[in-house]
Amino acid sequence: MSELSRRQFLxxxxxxxxxLAGTAVAASGTKAAAPTPPGMAHPNPTExxxxxxxxxxxxxxxxxxxxxxxxxxxxxxxxxxAAGGVQRExxxxxxxxxxxxxxxxxxxxxxxxxxxxxxxxxxxxxxRLVIHFRNEGAHPHTIHLHGIHPANADGVLEIVPPGxxxxxxxTAEPFGVFLYHCHVMPLKKHIHKGxxxxxxxxxxxxxxxxxxxxxxxxxxxTDLDGENEFYAVNGIANYFAEHPIPLQVxxxxxxxxxxMLEFDLINSFHLHGNVFKxxxxxxxxxxxxxxxxxxxxxxERCILEFTYTHPGRFMFHAHQSEFAELGWMGMFxxxxxxxxx
Amino acid sequence: MSPHDETLPATxxxxxAWRPGAWFLVLLPxxxxxxxxxxxxxKGEVLVGKSPVPPDALLKIEFERLLFRPxxxxxxxxxxxxxxxxxxxxxxxxxxxxxxxxxGPTLARMQQARITxxxxxxxxxxxxxxxxxxxxxxxxxxxxxxxxxxxxxxxxLGAFALLGIYVGVIPVYLGFLWFPFLKRVRERWFHFFLxxxxxxxxxxxxxxxxxxxxxxxxxxxxFKGVGIILIGVSVGLLGLxxxxxxxxxxxxxxxxxxxxxxxxxxxxxxxxxxxxxEGLAIGAAYALGNVxxxxxLIVGFxxxxxxxxxxxxxxxxxxxxxxxxxxxxGLLAGGPTVLGTWIGGFTYSALWxxxxxxxxAGAIFQVVVELLKLMVRDAREAAGSLAxxxxxxLGLGIMYLTGLLVQL
Numbered sequence: 038m039s040e041l042s043r044r045q046f047l048x049x050x051x052x053x054x055x056x057l058a059g060t061a062v063a064a065s066g067t068k069a070a071a072p073t074p075p076g077m078a079h080p081n082p083t084e085x086x087x088x089x090x091x092x093x094x095x096x097x098x099x100x101x102x103x104x105x106x107x108x109x110x111x112x113x114x115x116x117x118x119a120a121g122g123v124q125r126e127x128x129x130x131x132x133x134x135x136x137x138x139x140x141x142x143x144x145x146x147x148x149x150x151x152x153x154x155x156x157x158x159x160x161x162x163x164x165r166l167v168i169h170f171r172n173e174g175a176h177p178h179t180i181h182l183h184g185i186h187p188a189n190a191d192g193v194l195e196i197v198p199p200g201x202x203x204x205x206x207x208t209a210e211p212f213g214v215f216l217y218h219c220h221v222m223p224l225k226k227h228i229h230k231g232x233x234x235x236x237x238x239x240x241x242x243x244x245x246x247x248x249x250x251x252x253x254x255x256x257x258x259t260d261l262d263g264e265n266e267f268y269a270v271n272g273i274a275n276y277f278a279e280h281p282i283p284l285q286v287x288x289x290x291x292x293x294x295x296x297m298l299e300f301d302l303i304n305s306f307h308l309h310g311n312v313f314k315x316x317x318x319x320x321x322x323x324x325x326x327x328x329x330x331x332x333x334x335x336x337e338r339c340i341l342e343f344t345y346t347h348p349g350r351f352m353f354h355a356h357q358s359e360f361a362e363l364g365w366m367g368m369f370x371x372x373x374x375x376x377x378x
Numbered sequence: 379m380s381p382h383d384e385t386l387p388a389t390x391x392x393x394x395a396w397r398p399g400a401w402f403l404v405l406l407p408x409x410x411x412x413x414x415x416x417x418x419x420x421k422g423e424v425l426v427g428k429s430p431v432p433p434d435a436l437l438k439i440e441f442e443r444l445l446f447r448p449x450x451x452x453x454x455x456x457x458x459x460x461x462x463x464x465x466x467x468x469x470x471x472x473x474x475x476x477x478x479x480x481x482g483p484t485l486a487r488m489q490q491a492r493i494t495x496x497x498x499x500x501x502x503x504x505x506x507x508x509x510x511x512x513x514x515x516x517x518x519x520x521x522x523x524x525x526x527x528x529x530x531x532x533x534x535l536g537a538f539a540l541l542g543i544y545v546g547v548i549p550v551y552l553g554f555l556w557f558p559f560l561k562r563v564r565e566r567w568f569h570f571f572l573x574x575x576x577x578x579x580x581x582x583x584x585x586x587x588x589x590x591x592x593x594x595x596x597x598x599x600x601f602k603g604v605g606i607i608l609i610g611v612s613v614g615l616l617g618l619x620x621x622x623x624x625x626x627x628x629x630x631x632x633x634x635x636x637x638x639x640x641x642x643x644x645x646x647x648x649x650x651x652x653x654x655x656e657g658l659a660i661g662a663a664y665a666l667g668n669v670x671x672x673x674x675l676i677v678g679f680x681x682x683x684x685x686x687x688x689x690x691x692x693x694x695x696x697x698x699x700x701x702x703x704x705x706x707x708g709l710l711a712g713g714p715t716v717l718g719t720w721i722g723g724f725t726y727s728a729l730w731x732x733x734x735x736x737x738x739a740g741a742i743f744q745v746v747v748e749l750l751k752l753m754v755r756d757a758r759e760a761a762g763s764l765a766x767x768x769x770x771x772l773g774l775g776i777m778y779l780t781g782l783l784v785q786l
Binding site for chain 1: 464466467469472473474483510511512513514515516
């Protein structure tokens with residue numbers, strides 16, 4: 038076999054090397070655009086990651102923990118227009134943030150205002166609502182509200198790209214417990230990643246005073262196998278089992294309960310040591326039944342009203358035991374009635 | 379004298395090897411390599427570009443063992459991923475559970491941890507332990523039939539020893555009982571039986587290799603089970619070859635009878651090494667909860683080992699052998715079963731199992747070589763006769779049939 042001379046090596050090797058290098062440069066420049074399926078106005082998300090730098094993870098020191106989410110109602114910035122009535126303005130910003138979903142376990146979530154669930158929007162029936170939505174995430178998002186509103190405030194066809202904004206304008210009707218979530222395809226992913234929150238519309242005549250708590254039931258599939266590894270209320274598994282919610286004997290309690298659990302068909306709420314009046318969807322001021330366990334499908338919600346007559350620790354949890362054992366478990370710490378002078 | 383005959387004079391050789399300049403030549407490539415590795419670790423991304431795969435996605439934990447104690451499960455896990463990993467949550471049968479992890483929840487690369495979970499497991503029920511890492515990945519290990527892991531105690535020690543004797547030692551001596559029969563057969567039949575022995579041993583060696591490969595498949599990839607097999611087979615082969623050269627070389631200078639005796643001892647040693655692996659399998663079967671399989675194993679191994687005893691005694695069947703020699707050979711061949719049962723029952727480790735099986739396989743192959751060499755010397759042209767060929771096939775067939783009983 039004749040030895041390869043230096044001249045021969047340069048003759049064949051140089052063009053070959055340049056050819057390889059050129060192909061590599063050319064390949065990195067082109068991106069195939071995936072065809073858009075009918076009804077899905079949102080193109081292949083990887084396009085965005087390539088053409089826009091991913092947003093820097095926002096430090097969110099003001100982000101609420103599950104206990105704070107219980108009672109944090111966002112009533113918006115109130116103005117009274119000349120035409121009369123009340124206008125409320127809310128600002129919801131979608132951005133990506135890593136959150137803790139169980140002790141020691143982190144999850145790369147897509148959030149509204151940094152928390153999962155997002156802020157609880159609260160208003161009264163008949164209020165004019167303006168929701169300023171700003172998308173600082175790496176993917177396109179929308180805000181789809183449940184309730185009665187015009188089509189351009191529905192949050193399905195007006196896809197907001199990363200960096201974009203949109204204002205949702207509607208009149209709050211009817212009264213009840215509603216919710217909002219992102220409605221971009223793939224739907225399972227955009228919901229499951231954490232883009233949801235409660236939306237409460239109070240009746241014009243307010244409900245009787247009570248200790249009001251918001252509970253959004255959810256779950257997390259941390260290894261992306263299509264099954265939830267953790268179940269939670271207000272975002273962290275077993276949080277209220279480790280931090281019981283303080284209540285008082287004789288104190289009326291009203292729970293606004295929303296089910297945003299993805300991948301499992303139904304969820305439930307079971308209360309120990311008591312029964313509650315159940316107002317399905319909260320759209321009536323008359324309760325539909327009295328029970329201690331209520332079953333909810335994804336997107337269903339209700340109001341529970343109860344009063345404890347005995348002190349002590351009482352559990353509340355999903356009555357699907359497998360959910361309870363994987364984090365959907367909490368405790369009420371009912372304290373004896375405080376003596377009032 | 380051709381130019382290729384030139385060699386350095388002895389004194390020059392001595393000085394050249396130890397001059398400091400020579401050391402530098404040896405170390406230079408190592409230093410340069412270290413430099414290249416360091417450079418890549420620091421600045422490698424410039425060369426290769428950022429990896430599109432997020433490194434978090436490649437983190438991995440593998441289970442090495444699940445131990446069952448009354449009211450408690452102890453899981454031994456190892457970090458076999460490319461980076462440090464944190465154990466954040468543990469679930470048993472899909473329920474998040476309390477646990478303690480030592481030395482700590484964060485494992486460096488290749489570090490091992492012990493997770494102790496107080497859990498009311500039931501004998502006979504399946505148990506699945508799931509470990510969830512700090513970035514949400516879940517790793518599971520399932521035991522189909524939970525059973526208490528035997529603890530090293532005098533009673534357990536004794537029980538395993540008895541098991542080893544019953545399965546390993548006694549059957550070998552049973553095989554020896556064919557010795558008087560073999561003494562009476564004609565030369566041709568003697569060679570037939572030697573071929574039979576060769577067939578037995580070949581089957582045994584290949585079977586051991588196959589089990590080692592199976593075990594290698596179950597071991598975390600980072601440990602390269604097949605590499606251990608290679609090392610084990612080589613050590614077994616070469617080790618027994620070295621021993622054989624010593625003993626049979628010495629024996630060659632003596633009578634032909636002493637050469638055959640040395641061969642018998644060699645076969646006993648090879649089979650003994652192999653039985654170490656077999657004992658490991660039996661002990662592990664009990665320890666890992668495969669109690670039902672253990673019964674089949676015992677029956678199968680007992681029959682196997684009887685035929686092995688025949689193999690040990692076959693080469694010396696024509697000679698007068700002192701009883702002491704027979705006793706010693708039996709112990710050499712069967713005794714290691716006891717040792718294997720102890721190791722397998724108390725400290726089963728897939729890695730040791732692979733090594734011992736591979737050692738046994740290598741040793742047996744070497745023994746087969748020695749046996750065939752002896753036959754050729756004895757029978758010369760008649761060594762390749764039809765009868766001997768059939769004997770080999772029969773040996774393979776007997777082992778295959780008795781193997782059917784060993785449903786491993």
